[in-house]
């Protein structure tokens with residue numbers, strides 16, 4: 766049974782003005798906001814691979830393909846982390862698939878890692894899913910067994926994991942989210 770995260774970390778989603786309601790400024794210099802058309806080039810060329818860690822390539826591919834997937838009609842949602850200077854330094858891609866919610870990929874540029882950006886992206890996506898789904902919701906993701914950074918991030922958020930029966934190199938991770946109360 767996945768542990769539960771009650772998503773109070775971002776303001777409740779106001780569907781009349783979803784972009785501004787999702788914009789959260791961290792203590793440093795990063796704004797977390799929804800992807801917009803102007804981000805297309807930055808996302809399609811986004812780099813989050815780590816040399817020697819081949820499991821960082823699939824998430825980069827998922828992130829880079831997301832704008833096209835959206836244009837093709839996929840129900841994929843993106844939140845980006847943007848520096849004040851306008852550089853996109855982190856991206857999370859998530860969405861529903863056959864009545865389940867998934868976080869498909871999270872990536873942070875190498876020179877801004879270990880600053881809480883990946884964790885904040887995941888929490889922001891979970892909060893958005895909780896608000897959109899409107900009730901308790903299990904959120905799933907796949908993590909390569911050697912991906913110590915993502916496994917560590919998930920552990921910090923109390924995300925549970927189990928071996929993927931269809932792919933021995935991966936874990937299936939799951940966490941239950943509920944919308945924040947009034």
Ligand SMILES: CC(C)(COP(=O)(O)OP(=O)(O)OC[C@H]1O[C@@H](n2cnc3c(N)ncnc32)[C@H](O)[C@@H]1OP(=O)(O)O)[C@@H](O)C(=O)NCCC(=O)NCCS
Pocket residue numbers: 813814815820821824825869870871872873874877878879880881882883884885908912913914915917918919921
């Ligand atoms: C995984 C990834 C998104 C983490 O982003 P990040 O911004 O560096 O992570 P955070 O700074 O938010 O770290 C949050 C917690 O995760 C854990 N963590 C992060 N990086 C870690 C590492 N290299 N080793 C062990 N634990 C790690 C820690 O518990 C950390 O908390 P702490 O700094 O207080 O100890 C980033 O490493 C990345 O982009 N990797 C390449 C793409 C990828 O593999 N994505 C995941 C698969 S979808």
